[in-house]
Amino acid sequence: MTAHRDPTAPEPTTTHGDRAAGAPTTTVAAPNAAGTRRRVPRTDVLLADPAIARRVADLGRDLVKATVTEMQQRCRDGAIAPESVPAAVLDALPPRAATGRPVVNATGVLLHTNLGRAPLSAAARAAVAASCGTGDLELDLRTGRRGVRGAGTLAALRAAVPVAQAALVVNNNAAAVVLAATALAAGREIVLSRGELVQIGDGFRLPDLLASTGARLHEVGTTNWTSAEDYRAAVGPDAGLIVKLHRSNFTISGFTAEAGIGELAGLGVPVLADLGSGLLVPHPLLPDEPDATTALREGADVVCFSADKLLGGPQAGVLLGNAATLDRLRRHPLYRALRADKMTLAALEATLRGPAPPVAAALDADPADRMRRATALAHLLRASGIEAAAERSDGVVGGGSAPGVRLVSGAVRLPTRYGELLRGGDPAVLGRVADDGCLLDVLAVDPADDRLLADAVLAVARCR
Structure with a gap:
């Protein structure tokens, strides 16, 4: 009698253990694999799914389509069922287009520098959102003509530190130092104390930054002892700038001395005080932290600091000082490459004018x-x-x-x-x-x- 095989039944699979020697090996795909592949949802159908379409609006078509393709392949591989593909796409999509996580x-x-330093206030975040479109960044709405870039922010800085005649904002404090050193001392000498040749995070050395401007460093004093007379002896016809650097992440104690800004202001050379941390006025909990108001009153021509530290604002470098010196910096070609963007200026103004930021x-x-x-x-x-x-x-x-x-x-x-x-x-x-x-x-x-x-x-x- 001849046996007849049901044509709808799957082909048998013969393994090495039960086949005769020399017989061919027959390998057959799983019974539903081909059917599963045919049931994989099409790309256009998935992208038209209302829930997925809403994510396209948030994340962009390219990112969502790449995730759809990945989930379709997982379905073909048998890892997920066809009917589960839409949910798998939604689960795999990131919460936002940027990869950074809160x-x-x-x-x-x-x-915490690795966490972005100061968190912005609610007022600053709202200001950033409002600035994302078009606005009066460099427009005087009264006249319809070109205006001062970030005029509101500059006015807020002068109001916060009334002793400052003028203000300027660049993209970080390193940029502020570079701009001041380049505009005031390129090709000349910068006089600074050996006790202030500091290195900060990630191997960043302030003396190297100053030297990169084309100025020559004239180091004075010793690590622990630098007097006003050391500066006086170093200031000659080739001196373009005296820099007073804040030792921001270490202290020197014991047998020490350093010259104050008031002692340096009368030496005939502009004085730049790099304050680092952005304290605008003295704070009772931080008695040894230099502040912008005191430094300017003592005679510094320019002070600079980070806006995203004690000020509690966005990443930016702030320069405050006398009007003539700040005008030289603003007119220097390098300022164009270092100036702050509209969102930074908006956040900084809101930080200064609004409620106390989270850091404060x-x-x-x-x-x-x-x-x-x-x-x-x-x-x-x-x-x-x-x-x-x-x-x-x-x-x-x-x-x-x-x-x-x-x-x-x-x-x-x-x-x-x-x-x-x-x-x-x-x-x-x-x-x-x-x-x-x-x-x-x-x-x-x-x-x-x-x-x-x-x-x-x-x-x-x-x-x-």
Whole structure:
């Protein structure tokens, strides 16, 4: 009798273990593979899906189409079912077109350079959004003619530091130093103390930056002792600028001396005071931190500093000083390459005119309140079965500001493993791993985000 095979049944698959020696090997695809491939949703259908189409508006067609292609291939490979492709596309799409992720700063470092330093105030963020379109950046609306670039921002700076006759904004403080040194001393000498030949983060050396302008450095004094007489002896006919650099991330103590700006202002050469951290007026918690108002009153021709440090604004370099010197800088061709953009100018003006930015609010907050916040967070986490304890913490200003100053704060101690878990969470949380634990310091955390911080810990705990 001859057996007849059901034509709808799959072909048998013969393996090495059960075939006769020398017989051919027959390999047949899985029964539904071809059918699955035929059922993969088409690209145009997926892009027309309302939920996916909305993401095209946010992320752009190219990014979304690439994700669609990736999920279609996963479907062909049998990793996901055809009907699951639209949901898989939506799950795989990033929340925003930019790849950078928001991070909760629980390190106890108020100005963390790796986290973008100062967070902007709500007023500054709104100003950035408003400036993204067209505006009166360099237009005088009264006359309809070209106006002063960022006139409102410059006026806000002069109002914040009334002793300054003029202001200028460039894209960061290094740019401010380069512009001043190039415009005032290119091809001539810059006189500065050996005790101020500083190196900051990522191997960046200020003396190298100054030398790159075409000026020659004339170093005076010693590492620990530089007097006004050392500067006086160095100032000759070829001197174009005296630079007073703030030692932003270290201190020198013991047998030391340095000349003040008032002693240098009468030597017949312009004085540039690089203040670094952006303190506009003296602050009681930071008695040794130089400020713009005091430096200008003591006779500096120009002061410069970062706007994204103690000022609490966007990344920018601010120059303040006498009108004639600032006009020389503004008219120099290099200024065109270094000037700030419209969004930076808008954020800076709003920072100066609006409510206190987060950095100022955190700096001025009651230390006892920080400990109360940490205690409440630890209690909430323990109630959910997480090993957590509140403790006193010493935070720092960071960002090359106020070296040696400790800010009393409060932190929640978690097991060490939470350090890595929280960095991979959503939102990401960066704590401080030390002393066999992960510390979540509330110094730089907005009080309104305390619940967000707790939820982030709870989320990673549930996923373990």
